[in-house]
Amino acid sequence: MKTPLLRLDRLGVAFLVITIGAAALGPILALVVPRESAFAMPPYVVALLGKYMCYAILALALDLVWGYCGILSLGHGAFFALGGYAMGMYLMRQIGARGVYANPILPDFMVFLNWKELPVAWWGFHSFAYASLMVMLVPGVLAFAFGWFAFRSRVTGVYLSIITQALTYALKLAFFRNDFGFGGNNGLTDFKDVLGFNVQSDATRAALFSLTALTLALSYIIGRAIVVSKYGKAVIAIRDAESRVRFIGYRVENYKLFVFVVSAVMAGVAGALYVPQVGIINPSEFDPANSIEAVIWVAVGGRGTLVGAALGAVAVNFAKTYFTGAFPEYWLYALGGLFVLVTLFLPKGLVGLLNLRRRAAEPTPPSTASLAQQEEGAR
Amino acid sequence: MTLARLVAAFFFVCCATVARADAVDDALAKFLDNRFASTEQGVSQLAATGAANAPAILDALGDNRLLIDPVDHLIVYQTSGGDLINAKTGEKLAGVDVDSFKKVRVNNALRNAIAAAVGALTLASPDAQKRASAAEAVFKSRDAGALTALDAQLSRESNPQVAEALRQARAAIVVLDPKMSSADRVAAVTTLRVRGDQDAQSLIDEVAAKSDDSAVKTAALNAGAAIKAHLAWLNVLQNLIYGVSAASVLLLAAIGLAITFGVMGVINMAHGEMVMLGAYTTFVVQSALPPSFLQWSLAVALPLAFLVSAIVGVAIERLVIRCLYGRPLETLLATWGVSLILQQAVRSLFGANNRQVVAPNFMSGSYDWAGLQITTGRLWIVALAILVFAALQLALRATSFGLRMRAVTQNRRMAAAMGISTGRIDMLAFALGSGVAGVAGVALSQIDNVSPNLGQGYIIDSFMVVVLGGVGNLWGTLLGATVLGVANKLLEPVIGAVLGKILLLVFIILFIQKRPRGLFALKGRAVEA
Numbered sequence: 010m011k012t013p014l015l016r017l018d019r020l021g022v023a024f025l026v027i028t029i030g031a032a033a034l035g036p037i038l039a040l041v042v043p044r045e046s047a048f049a050m051p052p053y054v055v056a057l058l059g060k061y062m063c064y065a066i067l068a069l070a071l072d073l074v075w076g077y078c079g080i081l082s083l084g085h086g087a088f089f090a091l092g093g094y095a096m097g098m099y100l101m102r103q104i105g106a107r108g109v110y111a112n113p114i115l116p117d118f119m120v121f122l123n124w125k126e127l128p129v130a131w132w133g134f135h136s137f138a139y140a141s142l143m144v145m146l147v148p149g150v151l152a153f154a155f156g157w158f159a160f161r162s163r164v165t166g167v168y169l170s171i172i173t174q175a176l177t178y179a180l181k182l183a184f185f186r187n188d189f190g191f192g193g194n195n196g197l198t199d200f201k202d203v204l205g206f207n208v209q210s211d212a213t214r215a216a217l218f219s220l221t222a223l224t225l226a227l228s229y230i231i232g233r234a235i236v237v238s239k240y241g242k243a244v245i246a247i248r249d250a251e252s253r254v255r256f257i258g259y260r261v262e263n264y265k266l267f268v269f270v271v272s273a274v275m276a277g278v279a280g281a282l283y284v285p286q287v288g289i290i291n292p293s294e295f296d297p298a299n300s301i302e303a304v305i306w307v308a309v310g311g312r313g314t315l316v317g318a319a320l321g322a323v324a325v326n327f328a329k330t331y332f333t334g335a336f337p338e339y340w341l342y343a344l345g346g347l348f349v350l351v352t353l354f355l356p357k358g359l360v361g362l363l364n365l366r367r368r369a370a371e372p373t374p375p376s377t378a379s380l381a382q383q384e385e386g387a388r
Numbered sequence: 389m390t391l392a393r394l395v396a397a398f399f400f401v402c403c404a405t406v407a408r409a410d411a412v413d414d415a416l417a418k419f420l421d422n423r424f425a426s427t428e429q430g431v432s433q434l435a436a437t438g439a440a441n442a443p444a445i446l447d448a449l450g451d452n453r454l455l456i457d458p459v460d461h462l463i464v465y466q467t468s469g470g471d472l473i474n475a476k477t478g479e480k481l482a483g484v485d486v487d488s489f490k491k492v493r494v495n496n497a498l499r500n501a502i503a504a505a506v507g508a509l510t511l512a513s514p515d516a517q518k519r520a521s522a523a524e525a526v527f528k529s530r531d532a533g534a535l536t537a538l539d540a541q542l543s544r545e546s547n548p549q550v551a552e553a554l555r556q557a558r559a560a561i562v563v564l565d566p567k568m569s570s571a572d573r574v575a576a577v578t579t580l581r582v583r584g585d586q587d588a589q590s591l592i593d594e595v596a597a598k599s600d601d602s603a604v605k606t607a608a609l610n611a612g613a614a615i616k617a618h619l620a621w622l623n624v625l626q627n628l629i630y631g632v633s634a635a636s637v638l639l640l641a642a643i644g645l646a647i648t649f650g651v652m653g654v655i656n657m658a659h660g661e662m663v664m665l666g667a668y669t670t671f672v673v674q675s676a677l678p679p680s681f682l683q684w685s686l687a688v689a690l691p692l693a694f695l696v697s698a699i700v701g702v703a704i705e706r707l708v709i710r711c712l713y714g715r716p717l718e719t720l721l722a723t724w725g726v727s728l729i730l731q732q733a734v735r736s737l738f739g740a741n742n743r744q745v746v747a748p749n750f751m752s753g754s755y756d757w758a759g760l761q762i763t764t765g766r767l768w769i770v771a772l773a774i775l776v777f778a779a780l781q782l783a784l785r786a787t788s789f790g791l792r793m794r795a796v797t798q799n800r801r802m803a804a805a806m807g808i809s810t811g812r813i814d815m816l817a818f819a820l821g822s823g824v825a826g827v828a829g830v831a832l833s834q835i836d837n838v839s840p841n842l843g844q845g846y847i848i849d850s851f852m853v854v855v856l857g858g859v860g861n862l863w864g865t866l867l868g869a870t871v872l873g874v875a876n877k878l879l880e881p882v883i884g885a886v887l888g889k890i891l892l893l894v895f896i897i898l899f900i901q902k903r904p905r906g907l908f909a910l911k912g913r914a915v916e917a
Contacts, residue, residue: 175848175896338732349722349725349729353712
């Protein structure tokens with residue numbers, strides 16, 4: 010049977026149309042359409058939507074491991090932040106002699122700490138190509154090393170979740186230290202330009218917006234290509250009945266490792282796009298709470314759907330922006346309630362709600378997932 | 389001297405009081421000059437007289453409470469109650485305006501001299517405690533002028549502890565004095581070596597650096613090395629004590645988590661908030677009880693905190709966790725949501741600021757035992773942790789509920805088949821685990837800030853303890869808490885608190901690879917979950 014590469018459903022097509030459309034329309038609405046027009050996109054909206062889309066990429070990456078492979082990572086924020094730091098280091102080096110201390114080589118915080126030489130970890134970050142490589146390489150290598158050990162030793166379930174949390178917590182503590190060499194408590198900020206363009210200018214922001222939208226579309230395509238492939242079938246089977254897949258003869262750890270690394274790289278890229286748009290990266294991005302919050306984006310949108318994850322990230326963050334502005338004291342109630350209610354009553358998320366309406370007419374055969382769940386429930 | 393006598397004579401005439409023209413008056417007269425040099429002479433003369441009221445006068449001088457009337461040549465001191473006492477006669481003055489007096493000026497050099505003089509004076513105090521602390525003061529000041537007083541007291545001292553303190557004080561003076569004989573100084577070094585603390589070490593180091601006498605120098609070098617080794621040991625022991633204290637806190641925070649995780653296989657992310665609720669219960673109990681019951685507030689708070697946390701725990705189990713059976717990862721997320729709600733609820737009720745919880749008297753203060761510092765509050769927490777651990781062991785081993793709980797932990801379906809109501813056991817286990825967390829909260833309220841974020845600070849550490857110890861039995865939790873607490877405190881002085889913590893986290897991540905189910909894992913079929 011011949012199948013198109015992505016076997017897109019209607020939701021997937023809609024998603025690609027929206028993201029690519031946003032990439033094309035965003036700069037026009039932000040730059041060309043006059044400000045007075047009702048269609049014009051003010052700069053703060055460009056920045057906000059750009060940020061949401063970075064979160065959406067992170068959510069998509071998380072959905073790939075959690076929704077399709079059953080690995081609940083509570084440390085994906087670490088990969089996001091590492092990608093962000095790699096980009097932040099490039100942006101720091103671009104400041105050059107325009108810093109407060111006007112040192113052409115050393116970033117301000119190093120001059121402040123009275124360092125004489127650039128640490129080895131910072132070498133090469135003046136080059137955009139090298140920094141871009143590191144954006145993917147650092148999270149990827151960390152995920153590979155971590156996953157290689159963890160999956161081989163068959164650390165699963167809540168144990169794995171807890172050690173991913175320990176990972177991001179350890180990184181947070183490390184990055185808070187001044188002598189770790191990445192700006193300590195204050196992180197990296199005060200960026201001037203990226204590839205020669207001023208990061209503050211409307212045109213650069215619009216370009217970053219487009220780039221983020223395109224990356225989001227690309228991430229979806231990559232994720233979708235993985236999950237509909239034969240390889241993806243094995244990954245889904247691992248989620249539903251890991252031991253069974255192993256007994257059939259698949260190398261479970263290799264499948265898991267591949268998905269985990271791809272996901273980590275995706276999260277790193279999301280972080281790299283995030284940093285120039287918000288203008289700062291600091292150790293609080295490593296906070297375990299951030300990683301858990303990313304999980305709820307996926308849960309709200311619907312795990313195991315990719316589109317839903319992106320949708321959930323935008324929806325929850327929109328709600329967060331609204332709530333923290335309008336009723337700051339109620340945001341945590343809303344977020345906490347979201348965690349409880351979504352896991353209790355909406356296990357398939359918003360996308361599940363959409364599909365429910367569509368499929369109400371036709372009866373569906375039970376999926377492997379629900380079978381496995383019955384089994385677990387009986388235990 | 390003649391001038392002083394003249395002034396003194398003048399003083400007597402003016403005051404027209406019946407007074408002995410003795411050394412005390414001589415000394416007091418010096419203060420009338422109100423110049424630093426004369427005041428200092430006055431201090432040493434007054435100390436030399438050993439008069440009964442001399443300490444009071446010197447104390448007053450040091451605190452700027454010694455007043456002079458330059459016109460009437462009257463010297464008085466003000467008591468802390470505000471009364472004016474004539475320094476010479478010891479009579480209370482009535483109807484005198486304080487403003488007509490001038491304060492005797494003192495500077496820091498003078499204050500040191502006063503402290504030394506008071507020290508020398510109290511050496512002869514009838515109270516052994518006071519004599520010992522006076523000897524200690526001389527040891528610190530190394531005031532050569534106190535040597536005669538020391539020798540005098542040493543010859544008649546009957547209390548062996550005070551005598552030792554006096555000998556040490558004497559040694560501190562003698563050892564640095566190049567005029568003393570070599571043998572005396574070597575003996576002094578030996579005395580200091582026996583004392584063997586930080587002060588003795590710095591003193592001996594000074595001797596080793598300064599002394600030209602080779603015998604003294606060798607003795608000092610040897611003694612310095614010996615003390616250094618001794619102190620290094622003490623340091624390790626002290627860190628061990630800190631480690632045990634940290635371990636007891638970890639154990640209290642984690643043991644409830646180990647129970648719920650062991651029985652139900654779910655991670656309760658709101659466990660930290662159960663601890664927080666316990667701490668706030670302590671605060672509420674202390675605010676509600678009349679101040680006279682403050683000493684007993686913890687006795688009330690302990691069962692109440694258990695109850696509050698257990699009830700909230702049961703509510704969480706019934707309303708949330710029960711609905712998510714067989715889905716441990718979703719349970720983790722839902723309980724995280726509960727933890728956010730509880731935090732915000734407490735923040736709305738009590739405010740975001742830290743709340744003050746008072747420590748009862750029996751829990752404040754600290755012991756000094758053979759050079760080791762032991763804080764009383766921490767000691768009580770260690771005791772509580774041991775008590776809670778023993779009580780839980782007893783509950784699990786010796787009660788029918790414990791038997792059922794262990795059965796469910798080992799094999800849920802088999803237990804159910806044997807007629808055990810697993811749902812009820814889950815609920816009770818959750819109540820027990822949460823209640824113990826509440827008890828931990830009472831303990832933590834004594835050493836940590838009572839704030840809505842209290843639980844957050846402990847939750848990751850508690851996870852690490854459970855992951856390290858495994859859920860096979862509670863000894864694993866004890867071992868996990870001890871290892872983490874002690875390792876943390878032993879690493880802290882070597883590589884710093886943060887780096888030590890990072891190292892431990894990395895260690896646990898690696899450890900999990902070797903023992904994916906912790907130190908004390910369940911064996912048999914239950915493992916393949």
